[in-house]
Structures are given as C-alpha cells and as structure tokens.
Amino acid sequence: MLRLSESRFYARVFAMKRLTAWLLAFxxxxxxxxxxxxxxxxxxxxxxxxxxAVLGGGCFWCTEALYEMLxxxxxxxxxxxxxxKENPTYKEVCTGTTGHAEVIxxxxxxxxxxxxxxxxxxxxxxxxxxLNRQGHDSGTQYRSIIxxxxxxQKLAAQKSKAEAQKKFSSPIVTEIVPLKHFYKAExxxxxxxxxxxxxxYCRMVIRPKVEKFEKxxxxxxx
Numbered sequence: 001m002l003r004l005s006e007s008r009f010y011a012r013v014f015a016m017k018r019l020t021a022w023l024l025a026f027x028x029x030x031x032x033x034x035x036x037x038x039x040x041x042x043x044x045x046x047x048x049x050x051x052x053a054v055l056g057g058g059c060f061w062c063t064e065a066l067y068e069m070l071x072x073x074x075x076x077x078x079x080x081x082x083x084x085k086e087n088p089t090y091k092e093v094c095t096g097t098t099g100h101a102e103v104i105x106x107x108x109x110x111x112x113x114x115x116x117x118x119x120x121x122x123x124x125x126x127x128x129x130x131l132n133r134q135g136h137d138s139g140t141q142y143r144s145i146i147x148x149x150x151x152x153q154k155l156a157a158q159k160s161k162a163e164a165q166k167k168f169s170s171p172i173v174t175e176i177v178p179l180k181h182f183y184k185a186e187x188x189x190x191x192x193x194x195x196x197x198x199x200x201y202c203r204m205v206i207r208p209k210v211e212k213f214e215k216x217x218x219x220x221x222x
Contacts, residue, residue: 051108052108055103059142059205060104062206065194075107078189080182081147102141115156123160128173146161148177154178
C-alpha cells in the first residue's frame with residue numbers, strides 16, 4: 001500500500017511538472033506573439049508616409065515656432081527657397097540679391113493634419129497683404145510665398161488663397177510658385193525660439209504670436 005501511495009505521489013508530481021512546463025512554454029509563446037505584434041506596430045508607425053509643405057511668411061523664426069505647435073507636424077526646418085543662388089548663406093540672403101525668401105519646410109502626417117490645415121495656419125501666422133514686409137522686417141527675403149510640390153498642392157494653395165482673401169480688406173500678395181529646391185539654413189537658426197526664448201526678438205515679436213496661437217489651438221479642441 002505504501003509503495004502504491006508513493007507511486008501515486010510521484011505520478012502527481014510528474015504530472016504537475018509537465019503541466020508547469022507546458023504553462024511556461026505557452027506563456028513564452030504568448031510573449032513571443034506579443035513581441036512580434038509590438039514590432040509590427042512599430043514598423044507600421046515608422047513607415048507612415050509623411051508629406052512636406054514649404055512656406056514663407058516673413059522671418060522663419062516666427063513661423064517655425066508656430067508650426068512646431070500644430071498637431072500632426074513632425075518637424076519644421078528653417079531655410080531658403082524661391083531664388084537662384086545655390087546653397088545660400090543667411091548673410092547672402094539678407095542682402096536681397098539671391099532671390100531667396102526665408103521659408104520653412106513643414107513635415108507633417110497627412111492622417112493627422114491636412115495640407116489645407118497647413119495653409120489655413122499660414123494665413124493666420126503672418127500678414128499676407130504686405131509686400132516684401134512683415135512688421136519691421138523688410139526686403140524680398142521676407143515676402144509671403146507658398147512653394148508647391150505638384151498640381152494638388154498648387155490647386156489647394158490657389159483655393160486657400162481665394163478663401164483667405166475674404167478675411168482681408170487689402171489684396172493678398174502671396175506668391176504661389178513651384179518649389180525648385182529647398183536649402184536648409186544654418187544650424188543656429190533651427191528651433192531658434194525654443195533655444196533662445198529670452199532673446200529680445202523672441203520676447204517682443206515671437207512670444208506674442210505663440211501665445212495667440214496657443215489660445216487658438218485650445219479653442220479648437222473638442
């Protein structure tokens with residue numbers, strides 16, 4: 001009888017070990033599936049297609065600061081476009097002889113924010129009725145300009161401009177031209193407001209625009 005009890009005891013122990021091993025293997029398998037799904041989601045997210053918009057509305061420090069706040073925008077790069085000089089420097093553009101305007105290249109997720117919304121923000125971000133001037137900044141490099149990439153952006157820009165005109169008593173002077181090349185500005189221009197919030201120009205010119213745009217974004221939230 002003792003041997004039979006011992007036999008049953010060891011049989012149960014063996015069965016429990018087998019069950020434990022099976023549960024462990026099952027758990028590891030589930031963990032593997034979860035990890036694979038997580039990797040798939042990461043890959044899908046990393047391959048989401050983004051689009052770009054190139055716009056000029058005066059000093060690029062100002063427009064960069066505003067578009068960095070817009071939901072759906074992945075990155076904003078300050079630079080130059082619309083002129084003839086290859087690889088221009090900031091000093092060269094400031095002379096007004098390169099033909100370039102100060103612009104920003106906005107990379108955005110079209111699933112989150114549309115090109116039309118990018119354009120709507122553009123009309124709010126500057127005064128498109130002043131020729132070659134924004135505030136105290138004057139010169140052709142500060143002109144209002146939309147540089148489109150393809151017919152779809154061209155048509156959208158033209159339509160948006162016509163709609164925006166209804167909000168202004170003076171004619172909009174914004175140029176709508178094809179993008180030939182975008183040149184990135186020097187590193188110290190990138191994220192200028194974020195890196196220099198206490199600089200005089202940032203406090204007096206950019207900050208009021210940022211605060212106004214913050215209120216607008218909050219009002220748009222459902």
